[in-house]
Amino acid sequence: MDCLKEVEGKRLHDRSVTPLPPPTKWIHEPIIVGAGPSGLAVAACLRQKGVPSLILERASCTAALWRTKTYDRLQLHLPKRFCELPLLPFPDHFPTYPSKEQFIAYLDDYASRFGLTPVFNQTVVCAEFDRSVQAWRVKAVGLKGHEEEYITKWLIVASGENAEEHVPVFEGSGEFEGRIIHTSSYKSGEAFKGRNVLVVGCGNSGMEVCLDLCNYDAKASIVVRESVHVLPKEMLGRSTFGLSMWLLKWLPISLVDQFLLLVSHLMLGDTAKYGLRRPKLGPLKLKNLTGKTPVLDVGTLPKIRRGDIKVYSGIKRLRCDGVEFVDGKVESFDAIILATGYRSNVPSWLKGTDMFGEDGYPSKPFPEGWKGKHGLYAVGFTKRGLLGASYDARKITEDIEKQWKASYNKHS
Incomplete structure (x- = not known):
């Protein structure tokens, strides 16, 4: 790749140091870890300002989560104007809530338009700032175990909030004789027709998977362990999210929540009558403080009301043919689907920095979490979806562009 140059005894703008052993490669541009929407967004913004970048992606494609770990009926939960990446709106002919396939097509067009060509099958296993060269050492492993080491002045973490599946361990998991899968492996309810299925997790994915199961004549139930805000997808002829954003321009968040x-x-x-207790904090305030997203109902709640979907409290333990719940109820199930979300994996590979906490999120809250020390950046960890990623991408680009131009002028 033309953006890679052998170190061969080079530091950043300093040719008088001891040579580094191969296969270390000096990268004069920023390295972006992750080729999901966040990584593509910041790479496009940089390219638009004349700054090239090297994108390292562990999968064999861009947006691997969307392509390989999402269910068939998935649509964007927010209107498309709140989900577009910087510099390129969605096509006019796309519906208000694009499908998974349409969103992937949009991302493919995005990468093509900005000439983004990630290096695939490169899993970053370690990244650490080396004070002796005042740059980041990034180690990545390829498909056959071949290791590469890159050195760069700028490192952008774009591996995402959803890097690894969160799979809880229940007492008796080894006894359950049915199928247990995470939603990352769920495609549609067709494989569960006529089966008694328990969905664990009542976020947007859990509620939508329940609806999908019902549409394929499965007998769906859902575990609702914590309180949750369920809101209509649209209010007063507008998307609930869009209406909220508009109201926030004029009213305090507490009044908008009310x-x-x-x-x-x-x-x-009253959703509490159906086992869906609301949190004490309003939906927007709760989102801002904890990142917990309210559920935008797409038709699941009416089925809960009718009894088509049963609601259960938390799980106490699994049995060979079913589940014992914390309230003492015992029910039989053929399968369990874990809609338990994902987590960041940043702490497993990014070393020697206080920018990220143990949970894999920036220590500083939004909107300050995009920048760390020594040329370290984060994009897509705001818990604010694609809007947050777009904000990060623009801020990072502004910061790096200044340094890039200053460095270019200095050495031209």
């Missing part, structure tokens, strides 16, 4: 809860009660009724 409005959302009032309209939700009028449209959906």
Whole structure:
């Protein structure tokens, strides 16, 4: 690749140091770890400002999570105007809520338009700032175990909030004779027709998987362990999210939360009657403080009301043919689907920095979490979806562009 140059005794702008052993490669541009939407967004913004980058991606394609670990009926939960990446809107003919296939097509077009060519099958296993050369050493392993070491002045962490599946361990998991899968392996309810299926997790994915199971004549149940805000997907003829963003321009968040809860009660009724207790904090305030996203109902709640989907409390233990719940109820199930989300894997490979906490998220809250020390950046860890990633991408680009131009002028 033309952006890679052998170190052969080079430091950044300093040719008088001891040669580094191969296969170390000096990268004069920023390295981006991850070729999901966040990584593509920051790479495109940099390219638009004349700054090249090297994208390292552990999978064999861009947006691997969207391509390989999402269910068939998935659509964007927010209107497309809130999900577009910087510099390129969605096509006009796309619906308000694009499908998974349409979103992937948009990402492919995005990468093509900005000439983004990630290096695939490169799993970053370690990245650490080397004070002796004032740069980042990034070690990556290829498909056949071949290791490469890259050195760069700028490192952008774009591996995402959803890098690894979160798979809880229940007492008795080894006894359960049915199938247990994470939603990353779930495609549609067709494989579960006529089966008694328990979905663990009541976020947007869990609720939508339940609906999908019902549409394929499976007998679906859901575990709701914690309180959750369920809001209509649309209010007063507008998307709930879009309406919220508009109201926040004029009203404090507490009043907007009150409005959302009032309209939700009028449209959906008292969700607590169906086992869906609401948190004490309003949906927007809770999102800001914890990152917990309210559920935007796409048709699951009416099925819960009718009894088509049963709601259970937390799991106490698994049995050979079913589940014992914390309230003492015992039910039989053929399969369990874990809609338990994902987690960041940054702490497993990024070393020697206080930018990220043990949970794999930036220590500084939004909107300050995009920048660390010594040329370290983070994109897509705001818990604010693609809007947050776009914000990060623009801020990072502004910061690196200044350094890039200063460095170029200095050595031209």
